[in-house]
Amino acid sequence: MRILVTGGAGFIGANLCNELLSRPEVGGVTVLDDFSTGNASNIDFLRVEVVKDTILSRDTVAELVSRSDAVVHLAAQPSVPLSIMDPVSSHEVNMNGTVGILEACRNFHKAFIFASSSAVYGQTQKLPINEDDAAAPASPYAANKLAAESYALAYASTYHFPVAAFRFFNVYGPLQTPDHPYAAVIPSFIDAALHGRPLVIYGDGSQSRDFTYVGSLVKVLADAALKKVASPSPVNLAFGNRTTIIDLAKKIESIIGRSIDLQFSGPRPGDVQNSQADNSRLRALMPEARDSALDDGLRATIDWFSLGNSVRSLPTAVARV
Template identity: 40%
Template sequence: MDKSPVLVTGGAGFIGSNLVDLLLAHGHSVRILDNLSTGKQANLPSHPRVEFIKGDVADVQLVRRAVQGCQAVVHLAAVASVQASVEDPVGTHQSNLVGTLNICEAMREAGIRRVVFASSAAVYGNNGDGEAIDEETPKAPLTPYAADKLASEHYLDFYRRQHGLEPVVFRFFNIYGPRQDPSSPYSGVISIFTERALKRQPITVFGDGEQTRDFLYVGDLVELLGQALKQEEIDVGAINVGLNRATSLNQLLAAIGDVVGELPPVSYQAARSGDIRHSRADNARLLQRYRLPNPVTGMREGLARLLER
């Protein structure tokens, strides 16, 4: 095995720290670049094969140093909250676009080719509402977050064509699992609902609870990220990452109730403005090229693993 480290930007965050665990289990060395804006060092194991660099992907000199000697990069660092990007488009852009560009440029200089990038279903905006969304669905980035993700995809493709980078671009749908931070009202709905259920605090559903999402357990996601590092040949263009399964919030609440025993009071309020009614991934492309765990983690099992920590 290649002993040189894999650089995981955003490795102290929710998805990143779960990926670090997987890479260590696979015998890799891991270098993490994270500014700890939402990530936590406590998410990371102290391990001889883990190296942590505290810093910003917008800092070009630091990024140059961080990629030195790495075999590949998984670029997850970003302001992951859409609402934060709406409130601070300029600040977010430094992390979410300039950060990606710095990674591309530093990889080109260092001769590193493989980069796995976390894009988002947000690039589709409201398009495809009601049916499974495939990768050719027109893009409609409605927020600074989505615009930066889509622009990052285009920059990665430029570096592929011009400089031989090997970007694997995944558009994540709704990911959930341990270490997803529930502290903001705009955090992932599963982290908020489970935290409230555990603390016996009231749960608020925005809308009638019949909106649906395509939820994927983080442990299954990081298996795919691990495969993306090893693929012989990359695919040109982005790949949706979801299960093509719709779960309504009401079904989710029933599942949480089954796992925790009893739900706290649930109230229904007006839907959030701009909320998408249905979001589900057409994952045919993913299934052609990658192996989802068999079986994939079902909702009740994923919730149980999340709640046991």
């Protein structure tokens, strides 16, 4: 099989490419990336075909989809704060880009695996969050993802090709970058801790997240693409764990083995207070899916930041729970 990964030079995309290349069923992987957020160094040492172009290029998308067996669509403008600053650009990439890829998958009848987001739930008070709970997007990014997954599922129902829309929660792990204004909390914390800087906490630290190790997530995505998994409804791709930001900081401090200063700042617009997945639908659809324990995933991530910082040093395995 040949798999097309949009956004394949990004953090999740490069980990997915690495996972796909370990599968004997995979004959080739094509990466479509404009490198606006992805990094060429993430895939330099992987045996992938790289096409540098935007997902908004319909001709490129059609050509690549036509010669692939399945598409994993990860490419996006992924930042909530940036979507608030520039909602039109966020819409253009996240909505129009996704519909263009769906059109190609419809025309060539190819399986489509879509990366949606837990951001679609907004400021919910109910935990854990079930896919049937009402969506209430609190940012343009979240609205983009909800609309795009709705399009994907409508295309599947109307045109009868395999589609699965997975709602990612807080994914972390090797290759995640800490050095931009909208970096996720775990790489930001690890980078600061390793360099002796205070950990900046937005809000009081009581907010909680359902963290998912990237190695666990890409195994699910690879399985879904290779098996052409389909679901008529969105699926939470997370494992029902919940950790506060304060507890996360303490775990990183414990693993690193030295005291870390904390610096508190005001909450950021669009951030949700709490997040935790009900993953019963994932367990029913893909019963073999398992996550790593948070301590194990953090340790592997810290080791990567400390020793490697390249795709060559990706951990081959992490303990399962």
